Amino acid sequence: MTTENLWPKECAMCGKVSAHTKLSSSTEFGPPDMDLRPAEMYRSTISTWIQRCPYCGFCSGDISEAEEVDKTIVNSPSYQSQLNDPRFSELSNSFLCRAMIENSLGNYQAAGWAALRAAWVMDDRQNVASAAQCRLRAIKLFLRDFAARRDSLKEPAKYYVLLIDLHRRTEQFGMAQTLLLEGRLLNLQDNEQQIFDIQNELIAKRDARCYTTLGELRNE
Numbered sequence: 001m002t003t004e005n006l007w008p009k010e011c012a013m014c015g016k017v018s019a020h021t022k023l024s025s026s027t028e029f030g031p032p033d034m035d036l037r038p039a040e041m042y043r044s045t046i047s048t049w050i051q052r053c054p055y056c057g058f059c060s061g062d063i064s065e066a067e068e069v070d071k072t073i074v075n076s077p078s079y080q081s082q083l084n085d086p087r088f089s090e091l092s093n094s095f096l097c098r099a100m101i102e103n104s105l106g107n108y109q110a111a112g113w114a115a116l117r118a119a120w121v122m123d124d125r126q127n128v129a130s131a132a133q134c135r136l137r138a139i140k141l142f143l144r145d146f147a148a149r150r151d152s153l154k155e156p157a158k159y160y161v162l163l164i165d166l167h168r169r170t171e172q173f174g175m176a177q178t179l180l181l182e183g184r185l186l187n188l189q190d191n192e193q194q195i196f197d198i199q200n201e202l203i204a205k206r207d208a209r210c211y212t213t214l215g216e217l218r219n220e
């Protein structure tokens with residue numbers, strides 16, 4: 001089961017207080033999606049994974065902590081317009097704003113995950129076009145991280161698993177296939193091998209839908 005509570009939070013950017021839902025506990029049943037989106041019930045708690053200050057628009061997992069975030073990013077016109085980009089829902093925009101913050105800090109992997117979460121929100125709304133736009137941003141950010149850390153990554157296969165799925169979901173089947181062939185040269189674990197095989201079939205069929213890591217179609 002999932003337990004949620006409302007908590008007041010003082011924004012680390014502007015100092016104003018607003019109420020936010022805090023997830024106390026949740027469980028997960030079944031395999032994740034190919035892009036590692038968790039299964040239910042945790043899957044449905046996505047709105048609690050990010051908070052948005054209603055006053056200044058600061059978006060974070062916890063808006064009472066800003067760490068090294070520069071206020072100029074949050075106040076910038078591009079960030080402020082991203083908060084209300086009509087192509088995406090409010091929640092999706094919050095994740096995309098978080099991606100901008102992480103990108104500005106050079107945390108490209110965290111930025112990629114934020115953009116991917118924005119895509120999941122649009123998946124839930126069956127908005128394929130907007131979800132694809134979020135995934136394209138996620139690809140750019142993950143590739144930036146991959147390029148920076150390629151030689152020091154402990155488990156590069158995990159990156160291939162993610163990037164192959166992101167390309168397939170955005171109908172970039174040729175690139176997905178290239179990544180798949182490249183990834184096969186790595187020392188793959190059994191479960192990764194299995195995922196690669198499933199992806200290979202889906203890419204051949206030009207199937208861009210959402211599947212679990214066991215190859216089951218995820219019915220939204």
Ligand SMILES: [Zn+2]
Nearest residue numbers: 011014053056
């Ligand atoms: Zn604020």
